[in-house]
Amino acid sequence: xxxxxxxxxxxEMADLLAIAWQVLGALLIFIVGRWIxxxxxxxxxxxxxKRSIDELIISFLSNIVxxxxxxxxxxxAVGYLGVxxxxxxxxxxxxxxxxxxxxxxxxxxxxxxxxxxxxxPFTRGHFxxxxxxxxxxxxxxxxxxxxxxPDNRHVIVPNSSITSNPIxxxxxxxxxxxxxxxxxxxxxxxxxxxxxxxxxxxxxxxxLDDPAPTIMVLDLGDSxxxxxxxxxxxxxxxxxxxxxxxxxxxVELEKAGCSIPFPQRDVHLFxxxxxx
Numbered sequence: 001x002x003x004x005x006x007x008x009x010x011x012e013m014a015d016l017l018a019i020a021w022q023v024l025g026a027l028l029i030f031i032v033g034r035w036i037x038x039x040x041x042x043x044x045x046x047x048x049x050k051r052s053i054d055e056l057i058i059s060f061l062s063n064i065v066x067x068x069x070x071x072x073x074x075x076x077a078v079g080y081l082g083v084x085x086x087x088x089x090x091x092x093x094x095x096x097x098x099x100x101x102x103x104x105x106x107x108x109x110x111x112x113x114x115x116x117x118x119x120x121p122f123t124r125g126h127f128x129x130x131x132x133x134x135x136x137x138x139x140x141x142x143x144x145x146x147x148x149x150p151d152n153r154h155v156i157v158p159n160s161s162i163t164s165n166p167i168x169x170x171x172x173x174x175x176x177x178x179x180x181x182x183x184x185x186x187x188x189x190x191x192x193x194x195x196x197x198x199x200x201x202x203x204x205x206x207x208l209d210d211p212a213p214t215i216m217v218l219d220l221g222d223s224x225x226x227x228x229x230x231x232x233x234x235x236x237x238x239x240x241x242x243x244x245x246x247x248x249x250x251v252e253l254e255k256a257g258c259s260i261p262f263p264q265r266d267v268h269l270f271x272x273x274x275x276x
Contacts, residue, residue, distance in 0.1 A: 026077040033073030041066045055124045060117045063142050109143040112159035116140055126171035131161035175208065176235045178242050182249055183224030188258040190217070190225065196256045200248050201231050206241050208232045224261045 041062050048058045117140065122128045126137050128147075133155050135147030145162055147155045170176070184193045194215055201213045211232045218228035229249070233241045250260060 022081050026080045029077045029080055030073055033076065034070060037066055037069035037073060040069065057117050057120075059124070060113060060140055060142070067142075108160040109158050112163040113140060113142055113145075115163050116145070116159060121167045122169045122171070126169055128170065129168040131157040131165055133157055170238075171235055174235060175211075175232050176238045177230055177232050178238065178245065180229040180242070180245060180249070181218060182227045182229050182253070183221060183260060184227070184253065185259045185261045186225060188225075192256050193225075193227065193253060193258050196252050196258065197227060197229055197249060200245065200252050201229070204231075204241065204245065204248070206233055206237045207245075208234070223263050 044065060045058055045062050048061075049055075116122075122130070122137055124137050124139065127135070128137060130145070130147075133147055133149070135149040135153075135155055138146040138148050138154075140146075140159070144156045144158050147157060149155055182197065184190070197215050198213075201207050201215075207213065208231070213231035214228065215230075216228050217225060219226040229245075231241075231245070253260060
């Protein structure tokens, strides 16, 4: 504080005004430059959208371009203050190398982000299972991917966790197959059961005719004869149709005289003859 007070006492008013103008000019450069950077990124996003480029790629590239532009603006503002930019760039380069070695996981996330954007295993709006989390893709950032879970939670997954594990994309195709296993009693008429299942599937408006549903005896279980029931539906209708079919199949099979058994055991007790 004493050194600062001594410097402030010896400085002339003209020099003080010159420093103030320099600081003000640097702030003005930063503010205007940031506004220009946002305008450039906005123009870039609109141009890519008009060319029907994937939204995931647009978001990722926009983030990178904005960060590069802001760093350039900071260097220009610092140069306006009279600071030598070339040594500063060298220092920042060395610091970046040291930080990069210390934060290898962040670099791994960045490289994984490039892989996700390049190979496009999914895009925004797809429902996926990635990195141990299931949800709808909201955004792919430089280091992490944002997912929205079915119960409305916002989950951020590191990009490296996604690329280093299997990715299941439930929205990749327009249609999905609903796999059901329906068991009937061994004493039931299998033809009646099959006809009832076919009738339920054909009556459901969201079950697709092409590909045709598959109905076949899958297994002779311990307590039931198991039918594999495999209709096809639009991907968006998968869960509603699955629940509706399970309910309708149970009701209609019971109406047709069939029963859906459950595992049960007969226990026999033997009384030991003590006299023996």
